[in-house]
Amino acid sequence: MTKLDETLTMLKDLTDARGIPGNEREVRDVMKKYIKDYSDEVFTDNLGSLVAKKVGNENGPKIMIAGHLDEVGFMVTQIDDKGFLRFQTVGGWWSQVMLAQRVTIVTKKGDVTGIIGSKPPHILPAEARKKPVDIKDMFIDIGASSREEAKEFGVMPGDQVVPYFEFTVMKNEKMLLAKAWDNRIGCAIAIDVLKQLRGTDHPNVVYGVGTVQEEVGLRGARTSANLIQPDIAFGVDVGIAGDTPGISEKEAASKMGDGPQIILYDASMVSHKGLRDLVTDTADELDIPYQFDAIAGGGTDSGAIHISANGVPALSITIATRYIHSHAAMLHRDDYENAVKLITEVIKRLDRETVDKITFE
DSSP states (O other), rough: OOOOOHHHHHHHHHSSSSSOOTTOOOHHHHHHHHGGOOOEEEEEEOOEEEEEEEESSSTEEEEEEEEOOOOOEEEOOOOOSSSSSEEEEEEEGGGGGTOOOOEEETTTTTTEEEEEEOOOOSOHHHHHHTSOGGGGGGOOOOOOHHHHHHTTTTTTTEEEEOOOOOOOOOSSEEEEESOOOOHHHHHHHHHHHHHHHHTTTOOEEEEEEEESSSSSSSSHHHHHHHOOSSSSEEEEEEEEEOSSTTTOOOTTTOOOTTEEEEEEEEEEEEEOOHHHHHHHHHHHHTTTEEEEEEOOSSOOTTTHHHTTTTTTOOEEEEEEEEESSSOOOEEEHHHHHHHHHHHHHHHHOHHHHHHHHHHHO
């Protein structure tokens, strides 16, 4: 087993934490543990988003770096008389990645292991084998024999259910496999940017933010942006890696290891051209690799932040990631580290004059 260095330990702690939308406390506590030593002040908004403030020039522009705390998961909605759990997806799921997968139900009495049940192929008609199972027909088996026993285990409607997967460094140690990269990698980037700014003379006030409820509508990004009222914002998230069999370059052109993705367009936002140009000019100057992407569907926290208050120039910078919105996803450590380096260097250049030029020209 690979010995975990300081960065890998942080990434493991972040991805191991459980937190579907509306249940982000555990993840928030982990992020706070790692970011507080690099911050002047740490607080939350009323919805639960974490805000870590780092002052360079107290009269300088306010720069927001937002990664979201929540992960896609499920919520228990019913317990039937035989002890099986019915559930609601929380965030976007494709039914084919769900059957026979292990999950953890987080209850007041502690964790309960479950599995999303599936029928053996032996009893399925040939036609049924060709059809995906509807999510509404799925259930979770926790080994209970009745509703009463399930309740004795501590399970209640409303409990969060999270995918179970162990953080894994692959044989190629640059490749990292874990649950919840979407979007604990964004939280890690926010932590490490503040870490890199420690002891430097930056011309602004930087806010590293872990937002809540991104997967159900960018909700924490909206409330935290209204609280901070930033002058410039970066949404940091996962993006689509198009380097696996079955995905064409037309669908997704980015490759893991080729640098962070600069998002030109998604369903929530057209990226701010002035900010985009500053980022790519900085990357070119410092030989930091990057790639462009445009995503017709989906969005990031930038989508809510850029239309908060009277408008905020914003850009999404993402990490090409395989198998997102499933039990486990994979990304490349170099992309993460280059994203941290790029955002840190851009922030050093975001003085009042530069921000005004970006905003008003």
